[in-house]
Amino acid sequence: MGWGGVIGPQARRLCYKPLAPFPNFPPHHFFLQVRVESVKMEVVKNLAILGATGSIGQSTLAVVAEHPQEFRVLGLAAGRNVELLAGQIGQFQPGLVSVQDEEAAGRLRELLPSGNTLQILAGPQGAAAVATAAGVDLVVSAMVGAAGLEPTLSAIQAGIPVALANKETLVAAGSLVMAAAREKGVDLLPVDSEHSALMQALQGQRREDVKKLWLTASGGPFRAWPADRLARVTPAQALRHPNWNMGAKITIDSATMMNKALEVIEAAVLFGVPVDRIGVYIHPQSIIHSLVEFVDGSVIAQLGVPDMRLPIAYALTYPRRLPLSGPPLDLGQIAQLTFEEPDVERFPSLRLGYEAARTGGTMPAVLNAANEVAVAAFLEGRLPFLGIPRVVEETMGAHTPRPIQDLAHVLEVNRWAREYAQRLIEEKGATNLS
Amino acid sequence: MGWGGVIGPQARRLCYKPLAPFPNFPPHHFFLQVRVESVKMEVVKNLAILGATGSIGQSTLAVVAEHPQEFRVLGLAAGRNVELLAGQIGQFQPGLVSVQDEEAAGRLRELLPSGNTLQILAGPQGAAAVATAAGVDLVVSAMVGAAGLEPTLSAIQAGIPVALANKETLVAAGSLVMAAAREKGVDLLPVDSEHSALMQALQGQRREDVKKLWLTASGGPFRAWPADRLARVTPAQALRHPNWNMGAKITIDSATMMNKALEVIEAAVLFGVPVDRIGVYIHPQSIIHSLVEFVDGSVIAQLGVPDMRLPIAYALTYPRRLPLSGPPLDLGQIAQLTFEEPDVERFPSLRLGYEAARTGGTMPAVLNAANEVAVAAFLEGRLPFLGIPRVVEETMGAHTPRPIQDLAHVLEVNRWAREYAQRLIEEKGATNLS
Numbered sequence: 001m002g003w004g005g006v007i008g009p010q011a012r013r014l015c016y017k018p019l020a021p022f023p024n025f026p027p028h029h030f031f032l033q034v035r036v037e038s039v040k041m042e043v044v045k046n047l048a049i050l051g052a053t054g055s056i057g058q059s060t061l062a063v064v065a066e067h068p069q070e071f072r073v074l075g076l077a078a079g080r081n082v083e084l085l086a087g088q089i090g091q092f093q094p095g096l097v098s099v100q101d102e103e104a105a106g107r108l109r110e111l112l113p114s115g116n117t118l119q120i121l122a123g124p125q126g127a128a129a130v131a132t133a134a135g136v137d138l139v140v141s142a143m144v145g146a147a148g149l150e151p152t153l154s155a156i157q158a159g160i161p162v163a164l165a166n167k168e169t170l171v172a173a174g175s176l177v178m179a180a181a182r183e184k185g186v187d188l189l190p191v192d193s194e195h196s197a198l199m200q201a202l203q204g205q206r207r208e209d210v211k212k213l214w215l216t217a218s219g220g221p222f223r224a225w226p227a228d229r230l231a232r233v234t235p236a237q238a239l240r241h242p243n244w245n246m247g248a249k250i251t252i253d254s255a256t257m258m259n260k261a262l263e264v265i266e267a268a269v270l271f272g273v274p275v276d277r278i279g280v281y282i283h284p285q286s287i288i289h290s291l292v293e294f295v296d297g298s299v300i301a302q303l304g305v306p307d308m309r310l311p312i313a314y315a316l317t318y319p320r321r322l323p324l325s326g327p328p329l330d331l332g333q334i335a336q337l338t339f340e341e342p343d344v345e346r347f348p349s350l351r352l353g354y355e356a357a358r359t360g361g362t363m364p365a366v367l368n369a370a371n372e373v374a375v376a377a378f379l380e381g382r383l384p385f386l387g388i389p390r391v392v393e394e395t396m397g398a399h400t401p402r403p404i405q406d407l408a409h410v411l412e413v414n415r416w417a418r419e420y421a422q423r424l425i426e427e428k429g430a431t432n433l434s
Numbered sequence: 435m436g437w438g439g440v441i442g443p444q445a446r447r448l449c450y451k452p453l454a455p456f457p458n459f460p461p462h463h464f465f466l467q468v469r470v471e472s473v474k475m476e477v478v479k480n481l482a483i484l485g486a487t488g489s490i491g492q493s494t495l496a497v498v499a500e501h502p503q504e505f506r507v508l509g510l511a512a513g514r515n516v517e518l519l520a521g522q523i524g525q526f527q528p529g530l531v532s533v534q535d536e537e538a539a540g541r542l543r544e545l546l547p548s549g550n551t552l553q554i555l556a557g558p559q560g561a562a563a564v565a566t567a568a569g570v571d572l573v574v575s576a577m578v579g580a581a582g583l584e585p586t587l588s589a590i591q592a593g594i595p596v597a598l599a600n601k602e603t604l605v606a607a608g609s610l611v612m613a614a615a616r617e618k619g620v621d622l623l624p625v626d627s628e629h630s631a632l633m634q635a636l637q638g639q640r641r642e643d644v645k646k647l648w649l650t651a652s653g654g655p656f657r658a659w660p661a662d663r664l665a666r667v668t669p670a671q672a673l674r675h676p677n678w679n680m681g682a683k684i685t686i687d688s689a690t691m692m693n694k695a696l697e698v699i700e701a702a703v704l705f706g707v708p709v710d711r712i713g714v715y716i717h718p719q720s721i722i723h724s725l726v727e728f729v730d731g732s733v734i735a736q737l738g739v740p741d742m743r744l745p746i747a748y749a750l751t752y753p754r755r756l757p758l759s760g761p762p763l764d765l766g767q768i769a770q771l772t773f774e775e776p777d778v779e780r781f782p783s784l785r786l787g788y789e790a791a792r793t794g795g796t797m798p799a800v801l802n803a804a805n806e807v808a809v810a811a812f813l814e815g816r817l818p819f820l821g822i823p824r825v826v827e828e829t830m831g832a833h834t835p836r837p838i839q840d841l842a843h844v845l846e847v848n849r850w851a852r853e854y855a856q857r858l859i860e861e862k863g864a865t866n867l868s
Contacts, residue, residue, distance in 0.1 A: 200734060204638020209755040214765075281765050291737070291765075296755040298744050299737040299763050300634060303725070310732055321643040321730040329733050331648075331715050331725075331773040339765040 044072050045316065048130050048160075050151050051142030052076035052097075053084040055247045056165040056191060059308040060140050060316070061088060067322055075130035077143070077151065080104045086111035089118065096133050098126030128154040138316065141166045142191070144249050145372050146414050149173055153407060156180045156188075163315035165191035167266045168372075172365035173410045174269030175403075189315035190270060194263050196311030197289035197302035198271060203319070205292070205300070213273055214291040214299075215263055216283040217342065218243050220255040223284060227346050233385035235378060243286040243306045252375045256388050257342065261353020262371075265364050268357055275357035280350065282340040287329070305329055348389040356396065362413045363401040369417035370395035377425045387425075395421045478506050479750065482564050482594075484585050485576035486510035486531075487518040489681045490599040490625060493742040494574050494750070495522060501747075501756055509564035511577070511585065514538045520545035523552065530567050532560030562588040572750065575600045576625070578683050579806050580848050583607055587841060590614045590622075597749035599625035601700045602806075606799035607844045608703030609837075623749035624704060628697050630745030631723035631736035632705060637753070639726070639734070647707055648725040648733075649697055650717040651776065652677050654689040657718060661780050667819035669812060677720040677740045686809045690822050691776065695787020696805075699798050702791055709791035714784065716774040721763070739763050782823040786830065795835040796847045803851035804829035811859045821859075829855045 047064070051057045057078070064071045073092040078085045079100045085108060089097060098121040099105050105122045112118060121129050124147070131139045131151040139155040140163045141148050148166030153173070155162050157180055164170065169177055181188050190196050194215045202210070221240055222230055238255040239248060246254070253259035260280055268275045281291075289311075291301040304310050305327065313322045344351040349371075356367040374391040377383035383391065395417050404410055481498065485491045491512070498505045507526040512519045513534045519542060523531060532555040533539050539556045546552060555563050558581070565573045565585040573589040574597045575582050582600030587607070589596050591614055598604065603611055615622050624630050628649045636644070655674055656664055672689040673682060680688070687693035694714055702709045715725075723745075725735040738744050739761065747756045778785040783805075790801040808825040811817035817825065829851050838844055 200732065204753075206754060211762075283765075288735075293762065294755050295757040296744055296747055297738055297741070297758050297760060297762055298634065298748065298755065301722075301735045301737055303733040303735055304731055307731070310730055313730055314732065319638075320640060321728050321732065323729040324731050326731060328645075328727065328731055331717075332775040335773055337771040337773075339769055339771075341766040 045070060046072050046074045046135050046137045047140060047316070048075040048077070048133060048136045048138075048155075049073065049140045049142065050077040050127055050131060050148060051079075051140075051144065051165070052088055053078040053081040054142055054144060055250075056142035056308060056312065057140070058084075060142070060312050061092060063309050063313045063316060063322070063324070064092065066325060070317065070322065074136050075133050077127040077130040079143075082108040082111060095119065096121070096130055098122060098130045124150050127151040131155040132158040132160065136160055138163055140191070140312075140316075141169065144247060146172055146369065146411075149410070150407070153177060153180060156184055156186050159184045159186055161187040161189065163189045163191050163312070165312075167192060167262050168368050170266045170269045171262050171368045172414060173404065173407065174265070174364070176407060176410065178269060178272075187318075188270065189318055190266075191308075191311050191315050192263060192266070193286075193304075193306070193308065193311045194290045195267060195270060196314055198267060198292060199318075200302040200314065201290065201292040201300040202271070205294070209294045209296070210273070210292060211277070211295045212293040213267055213271060213278045214293060215260060215267060215278065215280050216286070216288050216290055217257060217260040217280055218254065218286045219282040219284055219340070219342075220257060222255055223282060225346075227386075230346060231384060231386050235381065238378075238385065243284075248379060249372070249375055252378060252388075253371070256349045256375075256385070257347040258349035258353070258371050258375075258388070258392070260342075261349050261356075262368065264350075264353050265357045265367075275354055280342050282342050283337065285334065285337055287331075287334060287337055303329060349392065352389060352392055352396065359401050361401040361403045362409070363396060363399065365404075365410055365413045366396055366399045366401075366417040367392055369414045370421040373418050373421040374425070377422075383425050391421050391424055394424055479504060480506050480508045480569050480571045481574060481750070482509040482511070482567060482570045482572075482589075483507065483574045483576065484511040484561055484565060484582060485513075485574075485578065485600070486522055487512040487515040488576055488578060489684075490576035490742060490746065491574070492518075494576070494746050495526060497743050497747045497750060497756070497758070498526065500759060504751065504756065508570050509567050511561040511564040513577075516542040516545060529553065530555070530564055532556060532564045558584050561585040565589040566592040566594065570594050572597055574625070574746075574750075575603065578681060580606055580803065580845075583844070584841070587611060587614060590618055590620050593618045593620055595621040595623065597623045597625050597746070599746075601626060601696045602802050604700045604703045605696050605802045606848060607838065607841065608699070608798070610841060610844065612703060612706075621752075622704065623752055624700075625742075625745050625749050626697060626700070627720075627738075627740070627742065627745045628724045629701060629704060630748055632701060632726060633752075634736040634748065635724065635726040635734040636705070639728070643728045643730070644707070644726060645711070645729045646727040647701055647705060647712045648727060649694060649701060649712065649714050650720070650722050650724055651691060651694040651714055652688065652720045653716040653718055653774070653776075654691060656689055657716060659780075661820075664780060665818060665820050669815065672812075672819065677718075682813060683806070683809055686812060686822075687805070690783045690809075690819070691781040692783035692787070692805050692809075692822070692826070694776070695783050695790075696802065698784075698787050699791045699801075709788055714776050716776050717771065719768065719771055721765075721768060721771055737763055783826065786823060786826055790830065793835050795837045796843070797830060797833065797835040799838075799844055799847045800830055800833045800835075800851040801826055803848045804855040807852050807855040808859070811856075817859055825855050825858055828858055 073094045075096040076094045077098040096119045102122050105120050128151040138161050141152040142165035146168050149169050152169045238252050241251045264278050286306045288301050288303050291299050293299045356363040370392045374388040507528045509530040510528045511532040530553045536556050539554045562585040572595050575586040576599035580602050583603050586603045672686050675685045698712050720740045722735050722737050725733050727733045790797040804826045808822040
């Protein structure tokens with residue numbers, strides 16, 4: 001894969017190559033001249049998509065639908081939204097799917113046409129089987145939360161490149177994942193718009209010339225709200241993101257700015273840059289997706305309309321780019337891009353992210369796990385908005401960080417942090433955590 | 435040069451290379467083990483700077499002064515500012531200089547310490563001799579106007595890479611210059627901040643994925659002025675540029691937007707992109723220096739504080755970057771970047787640039803020559819501000835474009851256009867050209 005740039009000349013060279021001369025004849029009799037008018041190579045990339053029914057999964061399938069000659073969907077893994085999954089199965093004809101559990105698998109089977117021979121698996125092993133199925137060229141890892149960790153690691157260990165939208169994988173187990181990717185020589189291609197922007201801005205640049213990475217953040221729906229108003233934020237308010245249409249978990253993370261905290265940690269791991277050389281700008285228009293500052297003062301930025309198909313398509317076909325439908329970026333019409341320093345007083349999650357990254361080891365996994373529990377509690381009305389970073393901070397404070405040993409260690413820390421945060425929310429209740 | 439990235443490993447490999455075994459002894463006796471703790475290669479780049487006393491020349495020498503271990507100044511060519519040149523000679527100790535004419539050469543000699551053995555040349559041949567002197571690794575071509583054309587071509591024909599700040603070279607003789615550069619396999623490195631930005635944004639990207647180039651323009655000091663007020667612009671007003679501190683000619687070109695017209699033509703030639711795939715945004719803050727739009731909708735931009743040392747240093751050490759002193763880009767403090775469509779009614783020069791580029795052949799040379807004459811007349815009070823594009827348009831209208839044959843052809847067209855424009859200004863006078 002990835003050799004689109006040389007298909008033309010390479011194919012032509014192969015076709016012009018003279019036949020080996022037959023030993024009994026003078027060699028010049030045996031050159032075969034072939035005139036090639038045009039060569040069309042069909043290099044189809046076989047995909048396994050983990051989190052197919054989520055926002056990233058759906059956008060990935062939209063890219064596939066726009067370029068059917070480029071991709072084949074070998075496998076899909078999803079959670080419990082079997083109605084949507086059944087439609088995707090009908091459209092993309094994967095050979096293998098996996099869902100959350102046996103109950104969901106049963107419901108899915110009922111939705112498919114009778115006589116369908118599709119293999120349906122369930123649970124984490126099912127997702128890992130989809131990720132590592134024979135013939136998979138690229139895994140799109142877009143399951144939400146720590147659930148995406150195991151199948152992603154399975155793919156890497158099987159030597160399969162991963163387009164990574166599951167940021168918890170790098171946050172919770174960055175050292176493990178990067179070590180496995182290095183060992184297997186496997187590409188990890190970021191799908192997050194910010195990290196895709198950094199990857200694009202770093203293309204063709206010397207790593208030693210990089211001074212600082214800058215992530216942009218929309219600031220979420222409460223960017224300009226005073227602290228007392230933040231205390232009364234409801235789930236419905238927090239779910240309305242100004243620029244991006246995303247899943248519930250990431251939309252809340254965006255409102256608390258924990259999303260940016262996770263992205264800072266992810267960028268440090270992915271690009272091997274100390275966290276204190278990663279900055280954040282609030283950029284409400286979400287047009288500049290991130291920037292790289294170099295030692296000479298030059299800054300390279302990647303811009304685009306807020307459309308997840310762009311970073312997804314880039315990860316799918318890197319280093320090539322696919323034409324995508326949709327309106328181009330029109331800076332004349334946008335007219336104005338603004339920037340602010342983030343306010344870590346009103347949005348302490350960002351500060352917690354830097355602290356966890358500086359501490360390293362198991363601490364980022366604790367931050368991530370506690371946040372998952374706190375966000376779920378907030379969405380269920382069991383925790384106020386400002387309680388989310390409080391739960392994360394208290395859980396981090398109760399944890400003694402250790403270097404990560406292996407996946408079991410990460411999962412154990414994840415379980416501990418989830419339980420601790422859960423107990424915190426139950427015991428202290430809504431009033432003491434606001 | 436330009437292999438800074440491999441100095442370390444390469445040097446180490448050379449040092450570890452075993453001695454050739456002496457034929458009478460078993461070979462294993464003759465391996466010399468060398469342990470290299472650190473290798474410091476001193477790869478000095480020898481520069482010839484054409485236009486040393488101009489704005490770009492001075493900024494180039496500022497970069498050299500900041501990194502004396504990187505560069506040696508072999509030669510300087512300047513015009514008539516021998517006082518400044520004498521100071522530069524004292525500081526950078528070139529072996530060879532050239533000035534506008536013998537009179538200036540005489541004045542320069544008087545300014546230098548007695549007993550100085552510096553070789554002083556004069557005229558176009560002198561500048562060409564500086565550009566092609568033995569040992570020159572890179573020519574910085576920063577003479578103003580068509581005067582820079584001949585020495586730049588001489589350097590290319592001598593196989594010497596050129597850092598090109600003289601945009602008239604590519605505007606007037608693009609096809610010649612690019613053909614010579616291709617034939618000699620010589621790098622042309624743009625120094626203009628816009629073209630440097632495009633070059634930086636194109637690094638590591640596939641040429642076939644480029645959809646459009648976008649140049650930014652400050653809009654100059656009269657960006658928001660109504661047409662009737664533009665009619666009364668004085669040279670003093672036009673010489674006050676809001677962002678860049680540059681020479682007089684380019685500052686007036688910036689005020690008429692002819693500078694952007696020349697840059698559009700230059701970009702088309704340098705990057706081999708049809709002029710109708712090059713757009714212009716007015717961006718008054720001059721922070722985003724230019725952008726590249728790709729087929730997938732992604733846009734890569736280069737940003738920086740308005741400081742010509744950045745693109746100059748990049749051209750000098752490409753693909754490496756040198757640390758440069760000065761404040762970093764602080765988007766939080768800048769707070770706002772704005773963009774507008776250019777108004778070709780009030781600033782017809784931009785329209786003329788596109789027309790000249792579409793016509794091609796000798797037409798861009800005519801646009802450039804007529805503009806040089808018109809700007810000089812404006813600065814001398816012989817032509818109103820709005821007369822500048824009028825003179826250019828009328829001269830273009832009187833010209834029958836032809837494909838460029840050779841340098842003599844370009845110089846002949848240049849002479850014709852200058853004379854025609856001059857006559858136009860003298861005959862019609864100030865009143866009929868406003």
